[in-house]
Amino acid sequence: MLTFGTGNKAVAMAVRDAKPVVVAAYPITPQTEIVEELANFVTAGSMAARYIPVESEHSSMAACIGAAATGVRTFTATSSHGLVYMCEMLHMSAGARLPIVMANANRALGPGWNIGAEHSDSISMRDTGWLQVYVSTVQEAYDATLMAFRIAEHTDVLLPVMINLDGFLLTHITQTFETVEPGDFLPPTATPHAIDIKNPGGYGTLTPGNTHFTFRRDMERGMRASIAVIEETEADFARRFGREYHLYEEYRCEDADVVIIAMGTLGKEMEVAVDILRDEGIAAGAIRMRWFRPFIVPDLDGKEVVVIDRDYSFGYGGVLAGELQAKSGCKPFSVIAGLGGQEVTYDDIVEFVRIRKPGTEHWFGVVD
Amino acid sequence: MYEIRLHSRGGQGGVTAAKLIAYAAFLDGKYATATPLYGAERRGAPVVSFIRIDDEPIxxxxxIxxxxxxxxxxxxxxxxxxxxHGIKPDGTVLINSQIGTEVEGHSTYPVDLTGIALSLDLVISGSPILNTPLIGAIAKMGLISRESAKTVIxxxxxxxxxxxxxLRAYEELEI
Amino acid sequence: MGCPLSGLAGNEPTQYFIIIHVKYPNERLYTMAIPDEEFLLKTTSACAGCPSSLILRYVTKAAGADTVLVIPACCTSVIQGVYPTTAMNLPVYNVAFASAAAVASGMSEAFRAEGKKTNVICYAGDGGTIDIGIQALSGALERGTDFLYICYDNEAYSNTGMQRSGATPLGAMTTTTPGGKKDHKKDLDAIVAAHHPVYQATACAAYPQDLYNKVEKALSIPGPKFMHVLAPCPPGWRFPSEKTVEMGKLAVKSGLWVLYERENGKLTITGASKAAMKKRIPIEDYLSVQGRFRKITAEETVKMQQMVEDTIVRLQREVDGIC
Structure with a gap:
């Protein structure tokens, strides 16, 4: 059904259509509309889930862990301080191999208080064992949320998935999007290690060092297997519903001499910058990274690279730029832009390309 | 692409108005987005919303x-x-005014949205409802169809x- | 699967617990109404004389097979055994320190949504309840979660080597209060009572029948239930390993620990505490046999004795319907 709504509403509708059994909810700007919409669905009877209004984000992930342990589908949503407050439980849920799905409205961390878009919240959770996808339109927020359940629950993966959408820029923008009837695109959950009263076992018991590492190695196996599962899921989604997604999205890259790389809404707006640069005779292209974990490196051979990070790792640099450099050997012009919702337009992105100096870092808007 | 910037105060329904205008454009078969620019949410503070309407995906x-x-x-x-600030040289201005305020250098369309709301007793928590008469005025300017305006309302x-x-705003606004 | 999931291979009921069937002078033999089936098995790795495993044994007997235990970091993380085996013949879900009650919330809702009546029991120490876990506990109680939360209280972070907790009593030495604790024990039961759970009770490792009866009753009532069980810890409290039960009895007979249950707001004093409400042994009899109270001052002892008297008066007034 073609409809019109915000990024938050699209996530909530995808969750409704995925029919989870348990939803844990705690409000935080700019995600709150998701848990409000879910409460409306449950109250109106259009969603049969148990809605647990927890007292903190630490507990929202804990409640999802408890529910998912029994083998049912679960969902929660958070942002910023809420996400880092539940950090411990992100490790616990991934380590317990529970296919929990969560939406994160990317937002800056204090102090000072700032509710604008920034990726530092989710990027700082990159080593928890969660898959992370970054979306750029309201439609993609809906589609990625539906697909997240299938990817997380796949027995080759069994790792939780975080859908990241830029706070306000995407959570609060109103756009056209189409909902679908998932049907058997989303098979029922079949968690192989779900709690079984008839076959009791000890979950997460004391595990000595000569065993612990084998479980971490298995997590990495699940993470690596997820690449094929993501591709297969996205291909099946395209077949059934007609909308195509890839591990990363390329725009006018074929003959490009310089490519701009970013995640989230900047990854969409930079297409406009590419068009402007092309009109000026500069062979520019763009790559929008969708999956940050697993990290999939595009072929950047022979291209100049401009990476825009809406995040920063102190003492290191822009995280996306650093990881691309480490994995591909490219020497990116690393731009730090859009922190805390800082305004960045396609004109600014055009300017980044014009002033590029490979191997250097540029903080947009900062005059030293 | 047609770009609209909407200035209001917190509590006046500006954010909802932006969504409704974009929704009406969507019903007309166009691509449209509505984006509120949030600071701290408080009543009475100046609020800005943006609406884009285009024939291509935005x-x-x-x-804006x-x-x-x-x-x-x-x-x-x-x-x-x-x-x-930044308005295009040929840009226009629509002002909710009871005294027919005009701005120099741009075509100005003053319309008494407050008066229309009060005459119909359309008041919530002491504030007149401005977004629905605004939709009528926008339809009169030809940015959205009369039918879509009626549907979204x-x-x-x-x-x-x-x-x-x-309807009253549609009739009162002189183009 | 790739996550630590321990099995039951090679386990059988442990012989360690036979000790509990010994008849003490002037006491009933507590074996009549309690089933023989064991859920805590041979590979348990508890300390000698451990009260927590003793309590766990009776809790699980009362709960039966259709039960999941949710356990935060605490002594029971160790007691249940080491991967790849488990000493528990029940599903046990080990969770982060602060999260037990919240995990139980999600688990209980999931079971109920699927039409299952499975008991969800949090079995947590005092640190995981009174300190780091109190927010999650408060939330789960307030939300009306259908579960039983049991705090076994050994009055310190015993699992990490006896550090002070909010449950450590006045005057007690721990490794972080080497001169004796200068603050009172936090009144957990008053905090829980403020949430108006459907059932609330205290119990003690030394009185297994009373404990068993209360767990059985709690699990028969839907909604949030809470039990606070005193667990005299030999290494933590510094007394000989064979004195666990004796220490629990001294706590009850001195009135320092009162056995009661509160059902739908109505308080009933139970078991050995009925007598202790009228006549008590001096608390010195309890303090003097524990190494942890070696540095308690006379002034602190007086304060503690006064607290006992105040508590007894307060509880008696509640029983009499005066407050």
Whole structure:
């Protein structure tokens, strides 16, 4: 059904259509509309889930862990301080191999208080064992949320998935999007290690060092297997519903001499910058990274690279730029832009390309 | 692409108005986005919303710097905010005004949205409802169709006086 | 699967617990109404004389097979055994320190949504309840979660080597209060009572029948239930390993620990505490046999004795319907 709504509403509708059994909810700007919409669905009877209004984000992930342990589908949503407050439980849920799905409205961390878009919240959770996808339109927020359940629950993966959408820029923008009837695109959950009263076992018991590492190695196996599962899921989604997604999205890259790389809404707006640069005779292209974990490196051979990070790792640099450099050997012009919702337009992105100096870092808007 | 910047005060319904205008454009078969620019949410504070309407998918998320149309829901804002900032040379201005306020150098359309709301007793928590008559004025300017305007209002508001308010604004606005 | 999931291979009921069937002078033999089936098995790795495993044994007997235990970091993380085996013949879900009650919330809702009546029991120490876990506990109680939360209280972070907790009593030495604790024990039961759970009770490792009866009753009532069980810890409290039961009895007979249950707001004193409400042994008899109270001052002892008297008066007034 073609409809019109915000990024938050699209996530909530995808969750409704995925029919989870348990939803844990705690409000935080700019995600709150998701848990409000879910409460409306449950109250109106259009969603049969148990809605647990927890007292903190630490507990929202804990409640999802408890529910998912029994083998049912679960969902929660958070942002910023809420996400880092539940950090411990992100490790616990991934380590317990529970296919929990969560939406994160990317937002800056204090102090000072700032509710604008920034990726530092989710990027700082990159080593928890969660898959992370970054979306750029309201439609993609809906589609990625539906697909997240299938990817997380796949027995080759069994790792939780975080859908990241830029706070306000995407959570609060109103756009056209189409909902679908998932049907058997989303098979029922079949968690192989779900709690079984008839076959009791000890979950997460004391595990000595000569065993612990084998479980971490298995997590990495699940993470690596997820690449094929993501591709297969996205291909099946395209077949059934007609909308195509890839591990990363390329725009006018074929003959490009310089490519701009970013995640989230900047990854969409930079297409406009590419068009402007092309009109000026500069062979520019763009790559929008969708999956940050697993990290999939595009072929950047022979291209100049401009990476825009809406995040920063102190003492290191822009995280996306650093990881691309480490994995591909490219020497990116690393731009730090859009922190805390800082305004960045396609004109600014055009300017980044014009002033590029490979191997250097540029903080947009900062005059030293 | 047609770009609209809407200035209002917190509590006046500016954010909802932006969504409704974009929704009506969507019903007309166009691509449209509505984006509120949030600071701390508080009543009475100046609020800005952006609406983009185009025949192609819209890939821009940043703020509108050069609007084709500036809407001012509360003319007292003009004393504290430069509402004309960056407006295109041929850009137009729609002002909710009871005294027919005009701005120099741009085509101005003053319309008494507050008066229309009060005449129909369309008041919530002491504030007149401005967004539904605004939809009527936008339809009169030809940015959205009369039919879509009516549909979004009746889908969103149960009170039929909202449709009447839009009709009155449609009739009162002189193009 | 790739996550630590321990099995039951090679386990059988442990012989360690036979000690509990010994008849003490002037006491009933507590074996009549309690089933023989064991859920805590041979590979348990508890300390000698451990009260927590003793309590766990009776809790699980009362709960039966259709039960999941949710356990935060605490002594029971160790007691249940080491991967790849488990000493528990029940599903046990080990969770982060602060999260037990919240995990139980999600688990209980999931079971109920699927039409299952499975008991969800949090079995947590005092640190995981009174300190780091109190927020999650408060939330789960307030939300009306259908579960039983049991705090076994050994009055310190015993699992990490006896550090002070909010449950450590006045005057007690721990490794972080080497001169004796200068603050009172936090009144957990008053905090829980403020949430008006459907059932609330205290119990003690030394009185297994009373404990068993209360767990059985709690699990028969839907909604949030809470039990606070005193667990005299030999290494932590510094007394000989064979004195666990004796220490629990001294706590009850001195009135320092009162056995009661509160059902739908109505308080009933139970078991050995009925007598202790009228006549008590001096608390010195309890303090003097524990090494942890070696540095308690006379002034602190007086304060503690006064607290006992105040508590007894307060509880008696509640029983009499005066407050």
């Amino acid at each position: 890939r821009i998320y940043s703020q 710097r050069n609007p084709d149309l500036v809407i001012v829901l509360d003319e007292s804002i003009m004393q504290v905010v430069d509402v004309l 009746s889908e969103t508001f149960r009170d039929e006086r909202n449709v009447e308010a839009a």
